[in-house]
Amino acid sequence: NIKVKEPDKVEENNFLFIKSQRAVNQTTSREVWFIGQPLVDRNLISKEEFMALLNRVKELWGKDYNYFYIMHRSGKVPEYINELGYNTLSFDNPLEVVFSLKEKIPEIVGSVNSAALINIRKIYSGENLKFFYCQLSNNFYSNRSDSKRILNYYQEFTDMTCVKL
Helix, strand or coil: CCCCCCCCCCCCCCCHHHHHCCCCCCEEEEEEEEECCCCCCCCCCCHHHHHHHHHHHHHHHCCCCEEEEECCCCCCCCCCCCCCCEEEECCCCCHHHHHHHCCEEEEEEEECCCHHHHHHHHHCCCCCCEEEEEECCHHHHHCCHHHHHHHHHHHHHCCCEEEEC
């Protein structure tokens, strides 16, 4: 919780402008979008743990979906993404904006620690979309209070599916 002194107050962004600009009659496609982050590049998790997690996502939703790894703007394409059966997508604009302007959106969206995931979920609350978050090993959260806070938010305040190894 963020506390501020009076007369200031915290305003939660409801994304009214983005909601008002959404494409008309958006439909979903049999796609799973995994919002990427440079966790391996920054040595926050091992390549093996990340690959296992991406494979776990595919196990949960199966062969009937097309899988996409959405590039983080500060990351590079991991060489093993194609081996895992994921296509890569990258965008110049914030993902929340891109998502809202597309006529076809993925049926399933998820990530590890992603503000974009939280925002898209807020924009599309009540829609027929599925959201998931990935829980990494306890070692990842032990020294990262921000990541632990995001994980707690996912667990306590959302009904998103938890994907863990």
